[in-house]
Amino acid sequence: MTAPTAQPPSAISTSIRLKLSLMMFLQFFVWGAWFVTMATYLDNSLEASASQISLAYLTQSLGAIAAPFIIGLIADQFFSAQKVLGILHLAGAALLFWASTMSTFTAFFPVILGYMILYMPTLALVNSVSFRQMTNPERQFPAVRVLGTIGWIVAGVTIGLLAWERDEQLAQTFRMAAIASLILGVFSFLLPATPPTRRGEKASVRDLLGLEALGLLKNRSYLVFFLSSIAICIPLAFYYNFTNLFLNEQGVRSAAAVQSLGQASEVLFLLLMPFLLVRLGVKMTLAIGMAAWALRYVFFAYGDAGSLYWMLLLGIILHGICYDFFFVAGQIYTDKFAGERFRSAAQGLITLATYGVGILIGSLVAGPIVDRFVTADGHDWTQIWIIPAIIAGVVLVLFVILFKDQRSDRTTILDASKVTLEAPGPVTPRDERRRPETA
Incomplete structure (x- = not known):
């Protein structure tokens, strides 16, 4: 009688892998279902100004700032991660549906703020649930996490197919997201048990915010990188907040679906990342990223939905x-x-600086600038997009001049680059706690 084949020690069961993959798909489907088109919805349906639209988007930053407290004080110490995930998504489903019924921005804003304070911690929770079930995260996590990017893409394509932008029915996006959040909330209670990791321990505010890593800023090059990370998020806020409104005003059909090409490109370039980091080094890789920011906004400034659609x-x-x-x-x-020693704290600090402080500043800057260039038939987007292009260009020049690339980075970076597929989308300050290394 043939003995059953033993499962490799590095493998996880098909059932668990499918559950984690579905969790990731729904997690990012929920976010992509309303976040991309919110500016167009607020402009068309609630007659919000650009400054108000930016306020709505900076709720992401406020949620990121609140996330470590929710994770550190609740999920880490008192309740299983999958149960906290379920409760947050069930409550979030109610808030998303409620947001779809609002008729003024004044009523809409506190609801979406409450929702983002609940949602942003779930980004860390889904990663925590995943990593606790894996024996070899470097190999097992990428195939699970990529379903999140696919979920975001499917949300955008669905909006395009249903023509909600064209028919000005974007309130439906919040209802679609609410249904998906409800499903994920219920499904979370069926996920593998992920009990608290620090039950009985007391976490200080300094620990939760990763402030113990502040000593790293004494190094000049890391300080330059840290400040550049905050500064580059200012032009990033222009992209997150106003690209969908821009594309719709330009007459691009199914703009949300077109925008999903950005997420598709994330997957492609993540596959190339390990090779490029080794060959180019840290400084050149970071500089290329910032240069791409400036170039993107130049393309937006001078492109159109006609002959320059490319x-x-x-x-x-x-x-x-x-x-x-x-x-x-x-x-x-x-x-x-x-x-x-400072791995988790450093990741928490840099993510808090970017998605917390950086994008918050960017949102506050972007709104008034877009309001400044309102025209009779929309906005003067050429003037608008040139501004973040200049900001990105200035940050790039200062970074190249001031940042010193250590040659040792080229020989030690390959091991860490093997796990970069974990983060094709936004992360929160507590994400790194359950990473093998890397949002």
């Missing part, structure tokens, strides 16, 4: 380089620079 498409596709070559490469650089 410029708009290239500007969107460059999102993969913009995000991966700076944020993912920067997370790897931080991991190697911080070392084992």
